[in-house]
Amino acid sequence: MKRRTFMRCIGCGAVATAVAQTELLPEFLGGMQNACAFDYSENLASVEARYYKKLDGGGVECQICPRHCMVTDLERGYCGTRENRDGTYYTLVYGKACALxxxxxxxxxxxxxxxxxxxxxxxxAGCNCNCKFxxxxxxxxxxxxxxxxxxxxxxxxxxxxxxxxxxxxxxxxxxxxxxxxxxxxxxxxxxxxxxxxxxxxxxxxxxxxxxxxxxxxxxxxxxxxxxxxxxxxxxxxxxxxxxxxxxxxxxxxxxxxxxxxxxxxxxxxxxxxxxxxxxxxxxxxxxxxxxxxxxxxxxxxxxxxxxxxxxxxxxxxxxxxxxxxEYVYVGNVPGHRTESTFCPGCGEVVIERKGYRVRGINIDGNACRSCSRTIPGIF
Ligand code: SF4
Ligand code: SF4
Missing domain, CATH: 3.20.20.70 (Aldolase class I)
Structure with missing residues (x-):
């Protein structure tokens, strides 16, 4: 998709908030993909990777993550997103979003x-782990x-x-x-x-x-x-x-x-x-x-x-x-009492949340409004 077309699409689209799946792009675009001639691109990027070492014999060693994949010509590393082509290592996903x-x-x-x-x-697409969950x-x-x-x-x-x-x-x-x-x-x-x-x-x-x-x-x-x-x-x-x-x-x-x-x-x-x-x-x-x-x-x-x-x-x-x-939360349980932030000094609620919504912020800068204790974070 050409950039100008894409920008026109999101300019007229609504915002989706669901968890990412490949289907969410059209949702993000507000279902306007047909009107905007939405056109998925299945081509891959060919941008030279950073952090790899060329090896004798045409192989490469990827040095992005602790796997340090040793990759021979025309093969990919564990994550499936990096490919050795004639001794040069490429990322195939640069600028290729699949969820937004x-x-x-x-x-x-x-x-x-x-x-x-x-x-x-x-x-x-891709990951360097395979968590069973x-x-x-x-x-x-x-x-x-x-x-x-x-x-x-x-x-x-x-x-x-x-x-x-x-x-x-x-x-x-x-x-x-x-x-x-x-x-x-x-x-x-x-x-x-x-x-x-x-x-x-x-x-x-x-x-x-x-x-x-x-x-x-x-x-x-x-x-x-x-x-x-x-x-x-x-x-x-x-x-x-x-x-x-x-x-x-x-x-x-x-x-x-x-x-x-x-x-x-x-x-x-x-x-x-x-x-x-x-x-x-x-x-x-x-x-x-x-x-x-x-x-x-x-x-x-x-x-x-x-x-x-x-x-x-x-x-x-x-x-x-x-x-x-001091700052412990129970997650994925909307409405739980611990989803708000409590000041460890005076026990007052300093950031009140309900699900993903923030209902109130009782801090000035980083200071609790009740007792002035510093609340860590970037506010
Ligand atoms: S899993 Fe991917 S990022 Fe990690 S070392 Fe292998 S090729 Fe590199
Ligand atoms: S949960 Fe594990 S497998 Fe899934 S994206 Fe995160 S690191 Fe990768």
Missing amino acids: NIDPIEKKPLYHFHPGTTALSVAT CQNWDISQSRPEQTKNFDLSPDDMVEICRTRSVPNIAYTYSEPVIFYEYMYDTAKRAHEAGIKSVMITGGYIDDKPLAELLPHLDAVKVDLKGIREAYYRDVVGAKLQPVLDRLVQIRRAGVWLELVYLVVPTLNDSDAEFTDLARWIKANLGTDVPVHFSKFHPQYLLKNLPATPLATLERAYDVSRAEGL
Whole structure:
């Protein structure tokens, strides 16, 4: 789709807020795709990748994420989005969006980052993990030729934000690490235009590409999926330690960080795990990092398990608070008492939420209006 045509389309479309699927693009366009001659592009990008090493014999070693895929000619890495062509490594998804929505920032979830604002949320096909609970598996586990993609440049995204008064861009839904170059260029361009960028990620990325990216990001939400290596190996298909290292790196860089822990019945829901998780966070990140305990719904490869009982989520909450974490939330349970932010000093509600809606903000700058205690975040 030509940029001008696309901009005309979204100019007349309504906004969708559902979870990303390939079908959401026409929803985002307000069902106007026919009137606007909407034309999905199934072609792939050919933009040279960053962070790879050429090997003797024509192979390459990708250095974006801890997998360090060794890729021979005409083959792809694990994520299926990067291809070796005659010794040069290419990303196939640069500028090839397969999902686009305008979401509340609370949906990411980011609770201490410009509450009540929205984020233009974008994804491409592919992921460098294979979580058995993935809710967006239809795009995360697809190759880019299996999704409906359309051309959307970094400039296009900035233009959408400008015309629709959206202050943030979120790289989300699948795993933005695998569209690193696209995210990087967009975040850089967005900053030049005064638009903020947030990365919603599993944190499975190498330290150098992350270090280069962080100055262009304003917030990061990491899904810390468990606190046991065995869980990462068996359920995520990855390793835990690199994720823990990246969390420390993000925190040290001073970029706003929030964590989500998806509580999966029988797999990562013991008191011992909740305790170890809270203690690790306290020791390595501090007690003021928001932690969201999120409700699991049976899907993808874990349809055999029940949804997380509320009592389990509240147990995770209680254990974490008892260990000293100050900003703990129960997620995916609309109306739950913990979805608002309470001042740890005086106990007053400082950010009142109902579902994804912010109903009131009782802070001045970063100070609680009741007791002046500093509430961490970017407000
Ligand atoms: S980004 Fe993709 S190709 Fe590169 S190391 Fe990770 S999984 Fe492999
Ligand atoms: S890292 Fe995220 S997108 Fe990738 S498989 Fe896991 S849950 Fe899905």
